Amino acid sequence: MINIDKVVKVGGSLLSSGKDYINVAERIRNEFLENGSNIILVVSALKGVTDKLIKISEGKTEELKDIEETHMRIAYEIEDREAEETVSKLLKELRAKVYSEHITQGKRSHVIQSYGEMMSSALMAGAFRAIGEKPGTVSALRGIVAKEAGGETSIDYERTSESLRNEISRLERSLSPIIIEGYIASLPDGSVVTLGRGGSDYTATAIAGVLFIEEVYMITETSGILSCDPKLVKRPKRVERLDAVEAKLAALYGVKRLHPRTLEPVEALSIPKTIIIRSITGDGTKICAENGCTSDGVKLISVREHHGEHEITVIGKNSSHEALFSIEKTEMFSLAKSLEIKSPHILQIVFSETSSISELVDRIHEKLIWGAQ
Ligand code: ASP
Ligand code: MG
Numbered sequence: 001m002i003n004i005d006k007v008v009k010v011g012g013s014l015l016s017s018g019k020d021y022i023n024v025a026e027r028i029r030n031e032f033l034e035n036g037s038n039i040i041l042v043v044s045a046l047k048g049v050t051d052k053l054i055k056i057s058e059g060k061t062e063e064l065k066d067i068e069e070t071h072m073r074i075a076y077e078i079e080d081r082e083a084e085e086t087v088s089k090l091l092k093e094l095r096a097k098v099y100s101e102h103i104t105q106g107k108r109s110h111v112i113q114s115y116g117e118m119m120s121s122a123l124m125a126g127a128f129r130a131i132g133e134k135p136g137t138v139s140a141l142r143g144i145v146a147k148e149a150g151g152e153t154s155i156d157y158e159r160t161s162e163s164l165r166n167e168i169s170r171l172e173r174s175l176s177p178i179i180i181e182g183y184i185a186s187l188p189d190g191s192v193v194t195l196g197r198g199g200s201d202y203t204a205t206a207i208a209g210v211l212f213i214e215e216v217y218m219i220t221e222t223s224g225i226l227s228c229d230p231k232l233v234k235r236p237k238r239v240e241r242l243d244a245v246e247a248k249l250a251a252l253y254g255v256k257r258l259h260p261r262t263l264e265p266v267e268a269l270s271i272p273k274t275i276i277i278r279s280i281t282g283d284g285t286k287i288c289a290e291n292g293c294t295s296d297g298v299k300l301i302s303v304r305e306h307h308g309e310h311e312i313t314v315i316g317k318n319s320s321h322e323a324l325f326s327i328e329k330t331e332m333f334s335l336a337k338s339l340e341i342k343s344p345h346i347l348q349i350v351f352s353e354t355s356s357i358s359e360l361v362d363r364i365h366e367k368l369i370w371g372a373q
Contacts, residue, residue: 018077045116083126106191136175209265
């Protein structure tokens, strides 16, 4: 098998038009292919498509027209014959499945959703051909094997290692990049499953894990992970670095743009060694596998609503005692329903008074992230 050295994942938020696909293909060529990298490119469905496919699977079949028009339009915009043909074939299959009573390849919703990633992969391959490259495609439904346990779907690393290597070795060696769908996989009995919203991140790190690829790039609309939801705070700060423990906590506590299982391959397989989350042109957040690669201190603040209460989780290596200490000295302390040190890395604050929550969050953020008095 050819020596692949990077996994690059492109988020659906970047993909809304033919121009977007061409732009992404050009950037990836310039940054990675022209520098001698062999990459696997993981693609998500076009922006908004997974939401629509879910609605369709729930019976809102009128959305199908829009899915058809958008994908055909983008295929024309890319000006690649093969992409047009593949997309139109996939759309026919999708339509047949939407109107059939019995779907045999897996649960209805998963089968229908899988078309979003399959069409996006075909479009991405078309975009690379349109700029003069020779991409190869691997089907995630053949290469990525999932398992179900306790109502949860996860990637079976052992089986995936074998089937993915198999699929890649069938490709002609000169093809590059190798494109595969994120988010979708098959169970051993062949039924189609999805990996949970935002699951392409997990596909990307799992591929890196099973193929021993040390670096993963997640290309998104934003430049990396922010210290807090920008809708809640005035001055969100880009997080420069997280170690594996901090990143895992961030994913678990619902920090945006991190699928909860993204860090699982790092833990289970000690690979990938770095995950870089960034925009197409520039800066981002680097997640490193070793635990000593960041300094102590608060990195992130996640806010979640729970039965009308707001749970604020402050995350950062060995930061919780100090964070508690600095909050204790402010009036926020008396407004909180509870403050709890959950571990050396996590402080949790609960507010039941919710009308002024964004103001409270902003003040905590200013204090703990920017060190305001
Ligand atoms: N398209 C899927 C979703 O929107 C997977 C992904 O974007 O990673 O959840
Ligand atoms: Mg998506």
